[in-house]
Structures are given as C-alpha cells and as structure tokens.
Amino acid sequence: MSRTRPLLRARHLGLFLLVALPPLLLLSVRVGTTGVLDLGATLDGLRAVAGWGEPLPGTLQTILELRLWRALTAAGVGASLALSGVLVQGLFRNGLAAPSLLGVTGGAALGATGALLLFGGYGPALLTLHDAGLRTLLVPLFGFLGALGAVLLVAALSSRAGRFSVPTLLLTGIAVNTVIGGLLSFVSAMLLDDWDISRAIMAWTFGTLADRSGWHVLTVWSGLAIASACLPFLAWELDLLQGGEDDARALGVDTGRVRLLAVVAAALSAAAAVAVAGQIAFLGLVVPHLLRLLCGPRHGALLPLAVPGGAVFLLAVELVNHAALAERALPPGVVMALIGGPFFLALLAWNRREVETW
Amino acid sequence: MKLLAAHDLCFDYPGPVPAVAGVSLELSAGELLVVCGPNGSGKSTLLRLLGGLLVPARGEVALLGRPLAGLSAAERARRVARVPQSLVSVPEVSVEHFALAGRYAHVRRFRGPADNDRRAVASALVATEVDDLAQRSLGELSGGQRQRVLLARALASEAPILLVDEPTTGLDPEHQVRALQLIAGQRSDGRGAIVVTHDLNLASQFATSVLLLDRGRLVRRGPPADVLRPEVLAPVYGEHLYYGRMPAPDGRPFVLPWLDPPVRA
Numbered sequence: 001m002s003r004t005r006p007l008l009r010a011r012h013l014g015l016f017l018l019v020a021l022p023p024l025l026l027l028s029v030r031v032g033t034t035g036v037l038d039l040g041a042t043l044d045g046l047r048a049v050a051g052w053g054e055p056l057p058g059t060l061q062t063i064l065e066l067r068l069w070r071a072l073t074a075a076g077v078g079a080s081l082a083l084s085g086v087l088v089q090g091l092f093r094n095g096l097a098a099p100s101l102l103g104v105t106g107g108a109a110l111g112a113t114g115a116l117l118l119f120g121g122y123g124p125a126l127l128t129l130h131d132a133g134l135r136t137l138l139v140p141l142f143g144f145l146g147a148l149g150a151v152l153l154v155a156a157l158s159s160r161a162g163r164f165s166v167p168t169l170l171l172t173g174i175a176v177n178t179v180i181g182g183l184l185s186f187v188s189a190m191l192l193d194d195w196d197i198s199r200a201i202m203a204w205t206f207g208t209l210a211d212r213s214g215w216h217v218l219t220v221w222s223g224l225a226i227a228s229a230c231l232p233f234l235a236w237e238l239d240l241l242q243g244g245e246d247d248a249r250a251l252g253v254d255t256g257r258v259r260l261l262a263v264v265a266a267a268l269s270a271a272a273a274v275a276v277a278g279q280i281a282f283l284g285l286v287v288p289h290l291l292r293l294l295c296g297p298r299h300g301a302l303l304p305l306a307v308p309g310g311a312v313f314l315l316a317v318e319l320v321n322h323a324a325l326a327e328r329a330l331p332p333g334v335v336m337a338l339i340g341g342p343f344f345l346a347l348l349a350w351n352r353r354e355v356e357t358w
Numbered sequence: 359m360k361l362l363a364a365h366d367l368c369f370d371y372p373g374p375v376p377a378v379a380g381v382s383l384e385l386s387a388g389e390l391l392v393v394c395g396p397n398g399s400g401k402s403t404l405l406r407l408l409g410g411l412l413v414p415a416r417g418e419v420a421l422l423g424r425p426l427a428g429l430s431a432a433e434r435a436r437r438v439a440r441v442p443q444s445l446v447s448v449p450e451v452s453v454e455h456f457a458l459a460g461r462y463a464h465v466r467r468f469r470g471p472a473d474n475d476r477r478a479v480a481s482a483l484v485a486t487e488v489d490d491l492a493q494r495s496l497g498e499l500s501g502g503q504r505q506r507v508l509l510a511r512a513l514a515s516e517a518p519i520l521l522v523d524e525p526t527t528g529l530d531p532e533h534q535v536r537a538l539q540l541i542a543g544q545r546s547d548g549r550g551a552i553v554v555t556h557d558l559n560l561a562s563q564f565a566t567s568v569l570l571l572d573r574g575r576l577v578r579r580g581p582p583a584d585v586l587r588p589e590v591l592a593p594v595y596g597e598h599l600y601y602g603r604m605p606a607p608d609g610r611p612f613v614l615p616w617l618d619p620p621v622r623a
Binding site (some may be wrong): 027093232233239240242243244245246247249250251252253254296297298 | 406409410411430431432434435436439440442446447449450451454460462463465466468515517623
C-alpha cells in the first residue's frame, strides 16, 4: 500500500509560509550590504514610510526604503516566478519546463537591453536624479514589452487557426530563446567598451534586486495579482490536462481556453518579474518541484502555495546572501544558479523514478 | 428518443484514405454496440467523432436529440462519458480523487464538489468494485484495476452514453470478461454503450449489435451472429480465420486466427 498522502498537508505548509513571510520581510529590511539596522530603528523607519512618523536621520531612511523595496520586490519576484513555473510545468505536463521556455526571460532581457542602449544605464545614479522621473521605469517597461513580444512571437509561431500544440510551443520557445540569446551576446560583445552599459546588461543577466523603487514593487505585484486571479479557472483544469488533451476535453474541460489562460497568466507574472529584477534562473523550476515533493501534484494546492512559497524562498536566499557576504553580496541569479543547480541535480538523483504511462 | 444518432459522418486525415466515410448509426438505451474492424479501419476516429473530440468534415451527431455541434464542452460531458484505453500520464492521486474528475462538468466553480457529486463517485466506485481501493494511489494499480477505475470515473459523470475504447487490451481473459461484464451491466438504468474493440469474440458474447468497419466505411451492422460469418468477415479480415460456435445453449459464433486454412475453390 503506497501513500497517496503527501508529506505535508497543503494547508499546513501554506500556514507556515504565511507565518514565515512577515518576519522574513522584516529581517530583509534590517540586513543589507551596509550593515544591520536595529529593530527599533527599522520599525520607526517603516512607520515613516507609511507616513505615521518622523523619518530616520541622515541616509538611514533612504537605506531603509531601498531595502524595503528590495524586500518587497524580491517577495513579488519569487512568488511570480514560482507561480509561473507551476503553470508552465502543468501546461507542458513536464517538470523540466520553466517560464523561460515561453520566451519570457529572453524577451525581457532583449527589451531591457534595448532600453539601456537608448537611455543609458540605470542604478543609483539614475535613482538619485531629481528629474529622473519615470526614466527609472523605462528599463522595466521595455523589459515587460520585450517579454510579452517574445511570448506573442512564440505563441504565433506555434499556433495554427487559434490553437497551439504543446510540443510545438516547447520547440518554438527553445528556438526563439536561442535567437534572442545570440542577439544579446552580439549586443554585449559590441558594447564591451562601454563600462556603464555593459555593467547594466550584466546586472540584468544575473538579476538584480538592488536600487528598486516603489514602482518596481507595484509592477511585479500587479502582474502577480492578475495571474492569481486566473487561478480558480486553472487549478482543477491543469490536473485534468495531465491525463492528456483528449481526456481533459472528454471530461468537459474547454482545453483551448485553459491553455490560453495558463499561458497568459504564466507569461504576465514572469514578464513582470523579469522586467523588474532581470533574470533569476532556476527559481521557477526549483520551487514548483519542492512544493510538489512536499504537497503532491494537485494544482489546487500547488498554485496557491507557489505565491508564498516563491516569496519565502527568494527572500530567504537573499537574506543568507546578504548576511553571509555583506557588501560582496552576489546577484540573486548567481546565488540561485549556485544553489538551485546542485539542488536540482540532487533532486533528480534522489527522486529518479520511471515515468509511467498507461 | 435515441441516446445517440449519427448521420453520414465523414472525416479525413491528411492523406489518401478517408478515416471515416459516410457512417451512420444509432444507439438506444440498454444497447451495447461494439465497433469492430481491422487496424486503420476508423474505429477510434469514429469514437472521437461521436464524443465530440473531432469535428466531422460532413454529417452530424445528436446526443439525446441535441446536435453535438451546439453543445458546450460541459453539456457534452454530461451526456457522454469516455473511457479511454490509457492516459498520457498517471497522476499521483488517489483513486477516489481521480474518479471525482468525472464530475468536472457538474461541479460549480467556487463551490467545489457537492454531496451529490460525492455520492455519484462513491456509487461509481462500488459499481466497478474498486471502492476498497478508494484511497490507493493510481500508480500502483494492476491493469485490471486501472481499467475499472477509468470506468468508475466515466460512471461518476452519470452520463447516459458511454464511449469505451479498447477496454480489454492488455488484460488476461478473466479480467477481459469482468471488464465487459461491468460495462454491459451499466445498460440497465437507461444507459447505452459503444465499445471499440479488436476482439470479435468478446463482441460476439456481449454486444447487442456489432458494427463492422473497413477503411472508414460501414460494412455491416447487426446482431453478432449476422456479422461473425465468413461471407462478411473474409472480405475485411482475409482468409486466415476459423469459424466456430460455442457449445449449446447459447451457441454464439466465434472466430480464431488460422494459420493454414483450406484453400477455397
């Protein structure tokens, strides 16, 4: 008699994640490249952000706010990428699928690089400019447009008469990503001499959560909110799709609508995440696997858990990164690759099971 | 009223041979119609057309008097349930949860499964004799158990029309008989079933009528004894068949593959 009960009940894990989230956010505000803020000052500073008190003296308030936006962006990005990962893996019926397969990541990188070329680098210099205005948002905006453009291209190339086949989508995604990767390498090679722009492109490639603003937070959480609104129309349907397209249709699932909705939700949340933070590899792959391992394969549990799960995961990784390395903290994409890669290999080795079909 | 009526169904795959060419059929309550034919004769295509998974190039299907083309996916699924031969992948869920998928077209979104859904699943598990496996994982069932769980999911839908694809493939004789007994047993409460199978002998024993397809065309439809005859089968299956009859009292016809049939004049 084998277990059909997962290791943990989804409800318990969800509760744990929700309880863990606020302290993690608070810790992320306290710990950063410039040292650790004490709890009292942190709370005072947060009150000031909300407009209920006096700001902290000197640059402390600015530092706190930058850390707050970083933490909220990290939570939103982790949640979005994890959610997108669950959606894409469910859609492709393949645990190796990741949001980047839809062309989201490459497209966003291309768009962001375009913006960097047109408007110059971004970073602290741009943020502290008083007349910077919406210029700080041009990079995310172009990233977002690039991501959506790439997804639309992949979708258009892999569909016929409004219907697309999942294997074709997979192959088209790989091909489009390859082309975009080539373009990006080409641009980077041409710009090696321009230190500012090269550095900005590099930051994008490995992801960055530093120097975020409230707008970044708003962007990523908006994408996440829209994607989350689709979940009630996808959870059971994605479960039923695991038995195959015909089987789901025979059960009464409008599979065309489900696939479209899943692609839109996955693309939107991943695009918003990549637009504000650049590429953070592996998160969209590892978190869904972890959740599936803990709570079983039902999307009714996986999808809602992906939001707090991804947020907690990226926040925790960032916290360790900053606590351990202080001002030498690595870009989140690098940390994820260094942690996520070996972790994923271990998962594969440990969980090697024959794929069964009947 | 007929449960299902198909008129002049045509469907072409890209290629020279039409998959289904001008097939008409009807299914009444209490009927078990077995569709037979050689490989590539269009059996599975016909079943997919009847279940609304393919749109016919010509002709139409009516389910309980309503044209299939005008039904939503959920309306269709409440009228006709499909028992597939296999699934693309086996979800790691319990038998009970799997069978609940049969209620998809009934369950209201944001409400979740209601009492009548749970009851339908429970009675489907009992009817297919898998109620003792309700909490087991799908992945560890035997072939015969899987077949019954797939049938349970279809019964849970309470759809009056059952479309069953190759229910006996990979099963030993005892389980073949049990699978068909279960399907045949569902005809009593106003249901009808269309079963696609290669097995002419099971058709002979369980079918109320047999429909023989060859290269997409309907060759013969009638009681098993009318179809399992040399003059009907030989043009379709060739000469390598031995024709016999079961012992009395039922005396049903059967056929066996025959390596060296006598050469006919």
